Amino acid sequence: MGGNDVSSDQVVEKLIEMGFENSDAVEAVKAVGPSVDAAVEYVLNGCGRDNLSSSTNSQPSSRDFKSLGKRVMTSSQCKGQMRQSRIWDHFQSTSKPKRSRGNDLSDGVVSRSQVLHGSVEEHKGPFLLINSQLENVAEPFQVSCTEELDVGSNWESKVNSLLRKHFGYSSLKRFQKEALAAWLTHQDCLVLAATGSGKSLSFQIPALLTGKVVVVVSPLISLMHDQCLKLSKHGVSACFLGSGQPDSSVEQKAMRGMYSIIYVCPETILRLIKPLQRLAENRGIALFAVDEVHCISKWGHDFRPDYGRLSILRENFSARSLKFLKYNIPIMALTATATVRVRQDILDSLCLSNETKFVVTSFFRPNLRFSVKHSRTSAPSYGTDFSQLIDVYARNKKIDEMKQPSVSCEFHCQSDSDNSYASDFNDIEESDDENSGKENGPNSSRERQMSVEYLENDVDIFQHVEDWDVAYGEFGGQVLCEEWNSHGPPETIDPPNKPEERLRILQEPLERGPTIIYVPTRKETLSIAKYLCKFGVKAAAYNAAVVVATMAFGMGIDKLNVRRIIHYGWPQSLEAYYQEAGRAGRDGKLADCILYANLSRVPTLLPSKRSEEQSRRAYRMLSEIFRYGMNTSCCRAKILVEYFGEDFGDEKCLLCDVCVDGPPNMQDLKEEANILMQIIAARYAESSFMDGSCDDFLCSDIDRQKFLAKPNLRTFVGKIREQSQNFVTTELLWWKGLARIMEAKGFIREGDDKIHVQIKFPEPTKRGLAFLQSESDKAFCVYPEADMLLSMRKPTAYSSFSNWGKGWADPEIRRQRLEKIWSSNRKPRKPRKRKSKKHLPDTSTSRVIGFSTSFFFVLPGLKKWQRQQVLIEKLRIISQALEQAEERAMRFQERHDRILGQICSYYMVNQDLEDALAGARAAMNEALEFAVGLRKMQLLILRSIDEVDAFYLG
Numbered sequence: 023m024g025g026n027d028v029s030s031d032q033v034v035e036k037l038i039e040m041g042f043e044n045s046d047a048v049e050a051v052k053a054v055g056p057s058v059d060a061a062v063e064y065v066l067n068g069c070g071r072d073n074l075s076s077s078t079n080s081q082p083s084s085r086d087f088k089s090l091g092k093r094v095m096t097s098s099q100c101k102g103q104m105r106q107s108r109i110w111d112h113f114q115s116t117s118k119p120k121r122s123r124g125n126d127l128s129d130g131v132v133s134r135s136q137v138l139h140g141s142v143e144e145h146k147g148p149f150l151l152i153n154s155q156l157e158n159v160a161e162p163f164q165v166s167c168t169e170e171l172d173v174g175s176n177w178e179s180k181v182n183s184l185l186r187k188h189f190g191y192s193s194l195k196r197f198q199k200e201a202l203a204a205w206l207t208h209q210d211c212l213v214l215a216a217t218g219s220g221k222s223l224s225f226q227i228p229a230l231l232t233g234k235v236v237v238v239v240s241p242l243i244s245l246m247h248d249q250c251l252k253l254s255k256h257g258v259s260a261c262f263l264g265s266g267q268p269d270s271s272v273e274q275k276a277m278r279g280m281y282s283i284i285y286v287c288p289e290t291i292l293r294l295i296k297p298l299q300r301l302a303e304n305r306g307i308a309l310f311a312v313d314e315v316h317c318i319s320k321w322g323h324d325f326r327p328d329y330g331r332l333s334i335l336r337e338n339f340s341a342r343s344l345k346f347l348k349y350n351i352p353i354m355a356l357t358a359t360a361t362v363r364v365r366q367d368i369l370d371s372l373c374l375s376n377e378t379k380f381v382v383t384s385f386f387r388p389n390l391r392f393s394v395k396h397s398r399t400s401a402p403s404y405g406t407d408f409s410q411l412i413d414v415y416a417r418n419k420k421i422d423e424m425k426q427p428s429v430s431c432e433f434h435c436q437s438d439s440d441n442s443y444a445s446d447f448n449d450i451e452e453s454d455d456e457n458s459g460k461e462n463g464p465n466s467s468r469e470r471q472m473s474v475e476y477l478e479n480d481v482d483i484f485q486h487v488e489d490w491d492v493a494y495g496e497f498g499g500q501v502l503c504e505e506w507n508s509h510g511p512p513e514t515i516d517p518p519n520k521p522e523e524r525l526r527i528l529q530e531p532l533e534r535g536p537t538i539i540y541v542p543t544r545k546e547t548l549s550i551a552k553y554l555c556k557f558g559v560k561a562a563a564y565n566a567a568v569v570v571a572t573m574a575f576g577m578g579i580d581k582l583n584v585r586r587i588i589h590y591g592w593p594q595s596l597e598a599y600y601q602e603a604g605r606a607g608r609d610g611k612l613a614d615c616i617l618y619a620n621l622s623r624v625p626t627l628l629p630s631k632r633s634e635e636q637s638r639r640a641y642r643m644l645s646e647i648f649r650y651g652m653n654t655s656c657c658r659a660k661i662l663v664e665y666f667g668e669d670f671g672d673e674k675c676l677l678c679d680v681c682v683d684g685p686p687n688m689q690d691l692k693e694e695a696n697i698l699m700q701i702i703a704a705r706y707a708e709s710s711f712m713d714g715s716c717d718d719f720l721c722s723d724i725d726r727q728k729f730l731a732k733p734n735l736r737t738f739v740g741k742i743r744e745q746s747q748n749f750v751t752t753e754l755l756w757w758k759g760l761a762r763i764m765e766a767k768g769f770i771r772e773g774d775d776k777i778h779v780q781i782k783f784p785e786p787t788k789r790g791l792a793f794l795q796s797e798s799d800k801a802f803c804v805y806p807e808a809d810m811l812l813s814m815r816k817p818t819a820y821s822s823f824s825n826w827g828k829g830w831a832d833p834e835i836r837r838q839r840l841e842k843i844w845s846s847n848r849k850p851r852k853p854r855k856r857k858s859k860k861h862l863p864d865t866s867t868s869r870v871i872g873f874s875t876s877f878f879f880v881l882p883g884l885k886k887w888q889r890q891q892v893l894i895e896k897l898r899i900i901s902q903a904l905e906q907a908e909e910r911a912m913r914f915q916e917r918h919d920r921i922l923g924q925i926c927s928y929y930m931v932n933q934d935l936e937d938a939l940a941g942a943r944a945a946m947n948e949a950l951e952f953a954v955g956l957r958k959m960q961l962l963i964l965r966s967i968d969e970v971d972a973f974y975l976g
């Protein structure tokens with residue numbers, strides 16, 4: 023090829039085409055003349071200025087240079103057979119034909135200047151993408167890790183032109199601009215912006231602008247996968263690294279600078295520090311982005327221990343630790359759900375600089391319509407709860423079936439149908455039905471379609487990164503690219519920010535887009551999906567109209583037209599709820615976020631291994647979502663955004679159920695609040711209370727402890743019923759609501775060391791005592807909360823335990839029965855002389871209840887009135903014991919329920935099933951034994967009452 027028949031320029035051009043640096047080529051030609059072979063030789067012998075640094079560790083070996091040269095030659099020879107890399111190549115090389123080694127560029131290191139100057143143009147795969155990306159960069163900034171960013175004053179217009187070319191958007195959003203401005207001045211940045219607001223672009227643009235690599239730490243394989251797919255559509259090369267990446271060569275390629283954006287899970291990045299340092303020296307790293315950064319905080323809802331080790335980024339990529347850097351590589355942390363406390367954790371954990379720029383947008387999503395509905399959230403409630411949904415999807419089924427072509431819904435065939443995950447999710451429902459109808463008849467076929475293999479491959483309890491992996495179907499980048507090119511960006515509208523716009527969209531019917539139903543366990547995903555399928559709604563699979571999923575599904579996934587997010591059961595925190603609800607309405611159009619929860623029960627934590635501290639935090643978060651559900655008077659969007667520290671002022675969303683239906687009528691609960699305060703205050707004022715006068719009756723220290731334990735709300739309510747006829751029928755559920763309101767007003771506080779979802783052991787506060795003492799006539803007007811309204815609506819269903827506990831343990835029933843006895847016309851009986859033995863209670867019973875046997879004797883030698891007093895006192899103690907016993911029985915029941923819950927989840931993860939079952943059995947036996955004890959106790963109490971009766975009347 024060499025010879026004097028070509029000009030120097032042509033040789034330089036040829037060398038650049040082969041992948042050599044412009045400067046190297048020029049220098050080589052200057053040194054050896056216009057001969058391609060001689061120039062190549064010159065460069066490969068290292069005589070030219072290599073663009074790689076001279077540092078020892080990071081310098082590529084001569085073997086690398088040779089292989090680069092060899093590879094370049096080979097690839098240019100094979101030019102005609104090249105095909106463009108599809109995103110699939112980066113993800114699942116196992117199921118796709120592998121490219122031959124000879125065509126593979128994985129052995130070489132890509133320098134920043136190669137990328138910037140487009141010198142790798144003819145190579146296939148990621149190189150082509152890099153190149154196409156650079157073609158679109160009108161004039162990439164000439165930045166290097168050792169230089170200041172030469173941003174120029176017109177960086178915004180450059181970014182906008184990149185935006186238009188790659189993404190089809192006309193301009194950056196304000197917060198994106200601010201984040202980029204911080205990055206351009208080497209500042210760390212914390213971006214707090216609502217779900218779906220476009221945070222990803224803030225860290226993707228730097229890769230396009232500089233030609234350097236952006237490394238993105240992300241918690242979910244599914245999320246990385248989704249973003250890589252999107253980027254491939256826009257002609258940006260990207261890959262993800264982590265446990266979900268089956269092709270080990272991708273990591274090597276990434277570390278050689280062959281992708282512009284590298285998504286990596288936190289566990290993986292910790293072992294890639296050295297290769298990343300080499301990458302920083304060669305092609306350059308423009309930015310570290312930590313996406314979904316709330317995962318860093320133990321105070322957040324998705325704590326990931328490995329996120330906590332990301333301070334390693336600052337330690338290893340600062341100007342101090344890497345001599346070739348003039349500035350620290352900036353870190354951009356991004357999340358949509360971080361409370362003030364979590365933000366501080368983020369700054370500390372990542373060791374962000376003191377000058378970190380905060381970019382905060384409103385958390386408000388004006389097109390989301392929040393509501394809360396009461397439901398037992400179990401199979402018997404499906405009919406009522408899902409009838410509307412069934413109506414939406416099954417309504418026009420017949421018409422749609424005629425319109426839609428037949429498309430297979432099988433998950434593993436998605437790629438063949440050339441439909442992206444995004445479009446499948448939306449539209450295929452009807453054609454599936456057609457298919458199923460033809461094959462096996464409606465039901466059998468439907469059930470086949472929602473078999474487990476179509477479900478999300480996640481688990482309910484996640485502790486390790488593997489647990490977060492979500493397997494997605496195959497997709498083809500090229501097809502999507504074409505799709506994108508011909509249709510432009512998907513349609514989105516500006517969300518209705520002005521109140522009048524929000525009122526207008528409220529008049530419009532909700533579009534029939536996809537729905538995601540979030541449930542706590544996989545078992546429920548199956549049962550709800552099965553139920554919906556029975557009614558002709560395509561549910562469960564990713565390509566269905568309705569996806570029933572557990573919480574691991576969908577974080578950050580940018581699916582535009584989700585119309586409904588239904589939570590079926592209490593979420594574990596407000597953060598998790600808002601994050602999941604935020605997956606609705608990203609196209610700016612009206613979307614529903616409905617929470618169905620059992621408002622008559624406090625939520626429970628999903629089983630997971632937690633330290634004591636973690637449990638406390640988890641309960642606190644559960645308590646916050648519970649309060650959100652109980653709220654009846656405050657705009658729901660306001661509660662949500664203020665939870666994240668934003669001041670919503672007097673604004674209202676105008677869409678949520680509270681804004682639309684209005685709060686319930688205010689009620690003056692002065693009398694109720696007063697009596698509750700009185701009872702609680704009296705209990706704490708009684709210094710002599712249980713001062714040892716009942717020691718006789720308590721057999722052990724444990725019994726004493728239990729007996730002297732703090733009274734709970736239930737006990738106080740019992741006393742209220744004893745004292746006032748007015749409140750005999752008022753449900754405990756109602757009092758719980760009032761106690762919560764009084765706690766919020768600062769009148770009472772939780773007296774237990776443990777955190778409870780709902781106040782359990784109320785103690786008076788100074789403020790509460792002052793309220794009690796104030797003699798003003800001022801009304802105590804409050805909005806009844808959801809549980810109070812519920813208890814007024816229908817009587818509480820009692821469980822079997824509490825049913826019989828409601829006998830003598832209930833003060834009102836006790837009083838009525840006693841009155842009946844006392845007022846009966848029976849002749850007063852003379853107290854029978856009984857042998858004391860006859861009176862001896864069953865010791866097993868007394869052991870269970872905690873009284874010594876002597877308790878049941880009426881002491882001989884006492885005068886009648888003294889005996890009467892003793893008996894009355896005993897009755898009082900028995901009644902209290904019964905209340906406590908009832909409480910204990912309830913606890914057994916809760917424990918039993920919890921263990922059963924654990925069985926379900928253990929069963930799902932196939933662990934310790936036997937242990938869990940044995941635990942449940944033991945709890946049941948204990949509860950049954952206790953129940954038998956209580957029944958016997960009832961008989962004994964009745965006998966005691968007979969005695970009282972006899973003494974009273976005799």
Ligand SMILES: Nc1ncnc2c1ncn2[C@@H]1O[C@H](COP(=O)(O)OP(=O)(O)OP(=O)(O)O)[C@@H](O)[C@H]1O
Nearest residue numbers: 191193194195217218219220221222223358578580
């Ligand atoms: N400047 C822009 N103009 C118009 N649309 C934009 C702009 N920037 C981003 N978007 C679009 O906004 C949508 C949401 O983007 P993205 O997935 O980055 O949101 P996010 O803030 O990361 O959400 P999440 O918190 O759920 O992860 C995307 O469809 C994206 O293309």
Ligand SMILES: [Mg+2]
Nearest residue numbers: 221222313578
């Ligand atoms: Mg995101």
